[in-house]
Amino acid sequence: MVTVNRISRLETYPIGGLSWDDGWAKLKLNCSYLSDWGIENLAEGLRGVAASVVYEPHYVCKDHRNLFSNFYSKKFNVGSPYTSRLHFFSVPIDKIEDLQASPERFRDHYIGYSVIRPVKERCLGRTVIDPLKLQNIDKRTFYCLRTTFETHIGGRRFKVDGYPYTSQDGDVTVCAHSALWGVCRYLSERYSTYRETYPFDLVKLTETSSGRVYPHRGMTYSDYCTILSEFGTYPIILRLKEHAGDARVNAAEFNNLCTYIESGFPLLASYAGHVVTIIGHTIDYDLVQPGFHNFIDSSSFLKQFVVVDDNFFPYQRLGHRGDPQNYGKRYRKRKYDISSIVTAVCPLPEKVFLLADKARERTLEYCKGYSKMLSATGKPPFVTRLFLTTNPSFKRRKLEAASGGPQFDFLSSFVAQFNLPHFIWVMEVSPLNLYKRGFCTTEIVMDATCGVLEDASIFMRIGDTLIIDGKQNTVSGNPKHFPQYTHNLGER
Amino acid sequence: MSKKDVPKNMGLDEFLAGATEAHQFKQITLKIIEKENKALSSGEGNKRDQDWAVLANQVVGSENF
Numbered sequence: 001m002v003t004v005n006r007i008s009r010l011e012t013y014p015i016g017g018l019s020w021d022d023g024w025a026k027l028k029l030n031c032s033y034l035s036d037w038g039i040e041n042l043a044e045g046l047r048g049v050a051a052s053v054v055y056e057p058h059y060v061c062k063d064h065r066n067l068f069s070n071f072y073s074k075k076f077n078v079g080s081p082y083t084s085r086l087h088f089f090s091v092p093i094d095k096i097e098d099l100q101a102s103p104e105r106f107r108d109h110y111i112g113y114s115v116i117r118p119v120k121e122r123c124l125g126r127t128v129i130d131p132l133k134l135q136n137i138d139k140r141t142f143y144c145l146r147t148t149f150e151t152h153i154g155g156r157r158f159k160v161d162g163y164p165y166t167s168q169d170g171d172v173t174v175c176a177h178s179a180l181w182g183v184c185r186y187l188s189e190r191y192s193t194y195r196e197t198y199p200f201d202l203v204k205l206t207e208t209s210s211g212r213v214y215p216h217r218g219m220t221y222s223d224y225c226t227i228l229s230e231f232g233t234y235p236i237i238l239r240l241k242e243h244a245g246d247a248r249v250n251a252a253e254f255n256n257l258c259t260y261i262e263s264g265f266p267l268l269a270s271y272a273g274h275v276v277t278i279i280g281h282t283i284d285y286d287l288v289q290p291g292f293h294n295f296i297d298s299s300s301f302l303k304q305f306v307v308v309d310d311n312f313f314p315y316q317r318l319g320h321r322g323d324p325q326n327y328g329k330r331y332r333k334r335k336y337d338i339s340s341i342v343t344a345v346c347p348l349p350e351k352v353f354l355l356a357d358k359a360r361e362r363t364l365e366y367c368k369g370y371s372k373m374l375s376a377t378g379k380p381p382f383v384t385r386l387f388l389t390t391n392p393s394f395k396r397r398k399l400e401a402a403s404g405g406p407q408f409d410f411l412s413s414f415v416a417q418f419n420l421p422h423f424i425w426v427m428e429v430s431p432l433n434l435y436k437r438g439f440c441t442t443e444i445v446m447d448a449t450c451g452v453l454e455d456a457s458i459f460m461r462i463g464d465t466l467i468i469d470g471k472q473n474t475v476s477g478n479p480k481h482f483p484q485y486t487h488n489l490g491e492r
Numbered sequence: 493m494s495k496k497d498v499p500k501n502m503g504l505d506e507f508l509a510g511a512t513e514a515h516q517f518k519q520i521t522l523k524i525i526e527k528e529n530k531a532l533s534s535g536e537g538n539k540r541d542q543d544w545a546v547l548a549n550q551v552v553g554s555e556n557f
Contacts, residue, residue: 218551219551220548220550220551221544221547221548221550222548236540237540237543237544237547239543239546239547273551343547358528361524362524365520365523365524366517366520369516369517369519369520370516410502414502414507417503417504418504452528452532453525453528453529453532454525455521455524455525457517457521460517466507467514467517468504468507468508469504469508470513470514470517470518471508471511471512471513471514472511472512472513472514472517473507473508473510473511473512
């Protein structure tokens with residue numbers, strides 16, 4: 001019979017500096033669910049930043065309880081319906097009473113939390129860590145999806161901005177479930193349109209025509225699409241390789257993948273047999289040098305994808321082959337790198353009818369047609385950056401841009417007056433030198449709710465000229481460049 | 493408009509009143525639609541259906557470390 005202490009005090013453990021190993025060892029003595037694998041992964045990610053852990057011995061985790069009710073409770077050895085939870089802080093906490101008496105002293109130092117489940121080895125349940133508080137993250141070049149999660153510690157409210165992670169338990173859930181759960185939880189936490197989904201919901205939605213779905217069966221693309229559609233998204237599949245063994249990646253499809261990442265969608269990427277979620281990227285401006293190209297896609301500056309892989313601490317970096325930071329080389333049997341991605345699934349919203357490939361084709365036609373005017377805005381090569389955004393976000397950024405510079409940008413404020421569809425494609429174009437400084441000179445805005453035979457163009461701005469409704473006008477004296485639309489992944 | 497005349501507020505009608513026809517833009521738009529029409533009638537749009545036929549029942553993720 002499972003018993004639980006009604007008096008279950010929070011405890012704090014110092015893990016900063018010299019007390020690192022000792023602190024984790026002491027914590028493990030009390031937190032019996034914490035496995036060596038759990039410690040190894042948490043310690044790897046939190047080394048150098050975490051100075052104390054607050055241990056919550058009995059925590060009712062909605063995700064674990066959902067799996068317990070539907071699966072673990074049916075076993076002879078049922079385990080526990082309770083979990084433990086660890087909260088990480090970057091400053092020492094001497095006594096829990098200090099945290100309860102003056103929570104404001106600790107709020108900025110809250111790194112995040114991890115639920116520790118009573119399962120074999122893969123004990124890390126729902127875990128939310130703020131990546132910008134970790135070591136080895138260069139905030140200038142690191143772009144990653146985050147959303148706010150609220151927690152309560154001893155009656156005090158704390159907030160953490162991060163992407164949800166869980167490990168697979170290897171019993172009922174596999175990597176595909178962990179990745180899908182992360183996508184669904186991120187979306188439901190960020191947007192009220194989506195309902196909260198629990199791990200066993202994903203298991204139940206797995207197709208039964210291939211036999212029993214648990215314990216431990218991999219998912220097919222049909223399963224993916226069924227689950228994501230039931231959840232309320234409209235998934236599309238990007239096929240980067242014809243066959244898993246192909247060395248070459250379809251460049252156009254890779255650009256589409258980068259575009260969806262740039263647009264703020266978490267993408268489920270398959271390495272042929274294993275699934276991870278791509279939630280962001282890092283960039284390196286030195287990857288492209290001025291040359292003979294006229295147009296360069298912004299994905300050329302991609303250094304690494306930021307991924308959530310259930311086998312490791314979240315926010316791993318998937319680099320190109322030979323990248324010393326590439327986490328994929330740590331796999332024992334098979335090494336992974338960016339070229340290992342065979343397919344990717346993007347959970348698009350319903351009303352995005354014009355897809356990335358078509359939006360790119362069309363916007364590039366306008367760029368080529370207006371190359372003479374573009375040349376007047378700066379020296380080639382020109383960097384093109386395509387992304388999807390919403391009408392309110394776009395207008396908010398435009399209004400910020402209008403009055404954010406040394407001179408009022410009338411055209412940025414003017415386009416915020418337009419009646420726009422809910423989703424729009426935006427292609428920004430910048431001469432390379434301006435792109436590196438975070439500016440662009442041209443933008444083309446298209447209606448993402450358009451059909452393929454319709455005119456999707458809404459407006460095009462080149463420097464101080466605006467083209468709209470089949471007419472164009474130049475506003476002399478208006479700034480000719482404006483800030484890029486950045487941070488659309490929610491990373492700031 | 494001169495530099496000192498850069499407006500703070502102006503409606504679309506006012507903006508369009510001083511505008512010229514964007515012939516080039518219209519031509520590019522026509523070209524895009526024509527291209528899409530041709531692609532539709534030549535069946536080029538079936539790529540996603542073909543991909544789906546291959547991928548639908550493939551297992552995407554079951555690997556353990």
